[in-house]
Amino acid sequence: MKISIYTEHPLTVYGGLEKVLALTYKCLSQKGHTVRIVVIAPFKELVSPTIDWFKGIPVNRFGMKPERFLRLMCWLRLLFKKKNKTIIQAFRGDFRGNGIPDLAMVTDPELIPEFSEVIKQTGAKTKIFYWDHGLIPGTSYWLSRNGWKTNSRLFIFYFLFSQILKKVLPLADGVLAISTGIQKMSSRFKVVEKVHVVFNPIEIPHDKFNRPPMTPRFLYVGRLSDFDKNISFLLTGLSRIKDEEWFLDIIGAGPDEEKLKTLSFRLGLENKVRWLGAYPDPFSKVQDCTVLLLTSRSEGFPVVLAEANAHGIPVISSNCISGPEDIVIEGVNGYLYPEGNLEAFVDILRKVIKGELKFASPEEIAKTAERFSPEAFYERLKNALGL
Numbered sequence: 352m353k354i355s356i357y358t359e360h361p362l363t364v365y366g367g368l369e370k371v372l373a374l375t376y377k378c379l380s381q382k383g384h385t386v387r388i389v390v391i392a393p394f395k396e397l398v399s400p401t402i403d404w405f406k407g408i409p410v411n412r413f414g415m416k417p418e419r420f421l422r423l424m425c426w427l428r429l430l431f432k433k434k435n436k437t438i439i440q441a442f443r444g445d446f447r448g449n450g451i452p453d454l455a456m457v458t459d460p461e462l463i464p465e466f467s468e469v470i471k472q473t474g475a476k477t478k479i480f481y482w483d484h485g486l487i488p489g490t491s492y493w494l495s496r497n498g499w500k501t502n503s504r505l506f507i508f509y510f511l512f513s514q515i516l517k518k519v520l521p522l523a524d525g526v527l528a529i530s531t532g533i534q535k536m537s538s539r540f541k542v543v544e545k546v547h548v549v550f551n552p553i554e555i556p557h558d559k560f561n562r563p564p565m566t567p568r569f570l571y572v573g574r575l576s577d578f579d580k581n582i583s584f585l586l587t588g589l590s591r592i593k594d595e596e597w598f599l600d601i602i603g604a605g606p607d608e609e610k611l612k613t614l615s616f617r618l619g620l621e622n623k624v625r626w627l628g629a630y631p632d633p634f635s636k637v638q639d640c641t642v643l644l645l646t647s648r649s650e651g652f653p654v655v656l657a658e659a660n661a662h663g664i665p666v667i668s669s670n671c672i673s674g675p676e677d678i679v680i681e682g683v684n685g686y687l688y689p690e691g692n693l694e695a696f697v698d699i700l701r702k703v704i705k706g707e708l709k710f711a712s713p714e715e716i717a718k719t720a721e722r723f724s725p726e727a728f729y730e731r732l733k734n735a736l737g738l
Contacts, residue, residue: 352738353385355445355452356482357466359421359459361392362410363399365631366574367551367654368458368484373404374552375456378729384738387449391415391441391462403631411448413441425461426511429518438465451475454736456482456527460512460519467522480736481520482527485651486512488673489579491536492649505578516540527735529652532673547735550677551652552728553661553720556634560663560713564639567597567704570664571644572633572655575605578648581669581691582611585646588696590618595704597623599644602636604629640664642703648690650674660684661720663713667699683711684719 356376362369372388379386387409390397394414401410415437417424428435442465451470455477457463463479470477490509517540520526526546528534537546569589577583589599601624608626615624630636643659645668656666656678666685668675679685686708688695702708710716721727732738 352454353450353452354379354387354454354456354736355449356386356388357455357457357459357462358388358390359392359462361390361396361399361412362388362401362405363396365402365404365629369402369404370654371484371551372458373408374554374725374728375732376408378552378725378732382729382733382738387411387452389413389441389445391438393417393421409449411445413437413444415441421461423511426514429464429515434465434468438462439469442466442469446473452477454478454480456480456736457523458482458484460486460515463519463522478524478736479522480525480527481523482529483533483651484529485649485673487516487533487536487540488530488649488651488671490516491539492672513539520545525735527732530650530673530677532676533651536673547731549731549735550723550728551654551657552725553654553657553723555661555721555724560717561637561640562663562713563641567595567641568639569597569599569642569644569700570602570637570640570659571599572602572659573645575601575603575608575611577607577611581646581648582607583614584691584693584696585644586611586615586618586620586624588646588693588700589623590620591693591697592700592704593619593623595701597700597704599624600627600637600640601625602627602630602633634658634662634664637662637664642667642685645669645675646696647671653678656685657720657723660716663717665710665716667696667703669696678723680719682709684716685710 376386390412397412397414490513493505493509520540520542526542528546528548529551534546534548537543643664643666647669649671650673652674659666668687669690670687671690679687688699
């Protein structure tokens with residue numbers, strides 16, 4: 352079967368979605384499917400080459416306009432039934448060069464109306480699946496828990512996105528949900544019967560498992576973006592126990608790195624926190640770790656939690672509206688705390704430091720991640736797509 356994965360992400364940074372796309376290509380192609388990844392992104396985002404994860408993977412990249420206010424322009428196009436000519440040209444160029452796919456997995460809803468239109472013009476029977484990677488949970492969080500006055504920019508961003516989804520999802524043959532949270536939230540868009548939970552794949556390591564150190568060492572791995580990852584909350588919580596004996600390693604990079612380093616210094620954590628930078632394979636840099644911390648406001652499927660478990664590392668995570676509850680088995684591979692509850696977070700940290708929280712052995716923790724192996728992922732994907 353010919354399968355195309357369409358995305359607006361330029362594939363120029365090492366991130367969770369990029370890793371999932373590369374693994375999905377590998378899963379499908381190993382099963383005999385002809386797979387390609389097609390990027391349709393603003394021209395300025397295509398200046399840098401794709402990252403090493405996509406070496407040997409057929410990736411075609413097309414530029415599109417507008418380069419600013421993309422979501423607003425998409426909403427206006429849908430409202431007035433106008434098409435984006437550069438997106439249509441990109442799909443036609445892809446079809447001319449690679450043929451018409453039997454099935455399309457689309458990570459960004461702005462691409463679906465034009466794809467549907469071009470497919471209709473060809474007379475092909477291509478099936479379209481919207482593959483949400485966290486925009487539905489973000490929409491639900493910012494529209495239900497925060498108002499216009501809290502963060503007007505994000506409120507507008509997600510309001511427009513919700514309106515786009517209401518108009519676009521009926522065009523799709525199905526929705527691939529990477530968490531049960533996304534499956535539940537899809538009721539907002541009246542597409543529950545189309546939703547298939549597939550989770551995300553992770554690589555299962557076969558090297559030695561993590562062993563906890565004598566002195567508690569916390570770990571954060573991920574993008575340094577504060578509005579969604581809420582890293583300032585993490586630092587503030589740790590500052591409440593800065594007189595205890597512990598250390599924190601931060602692996603990652605992002606737009607808020609300098610702001611967070613300044614906050615860390617202001618909170619008196621400069622001798623407690625190490626900023627290690629970003630790595631394509633972050634867990635190869637982890638020598639020893641007590642627990643991995645995740646304090647996100649919202650997620651799609653936080654791959655980093657499952658990856659930590661696969662290395663035998665337990666996790667402490669916010670119970671945000673999508674993802675962690677599908678991964679964390681309390682008392683076995685980690686613990687959850689109510690998202691945004693600083694007192695509960697600090698209480699768990701204190702218990703970790705004092706050794707009052709019990710986890711399974713590293714080998715048993717690693718076994719809990721096998722639910723998200725590439726083989727298990729392919730079986731779910733095969734059932735969802737009808738392969």
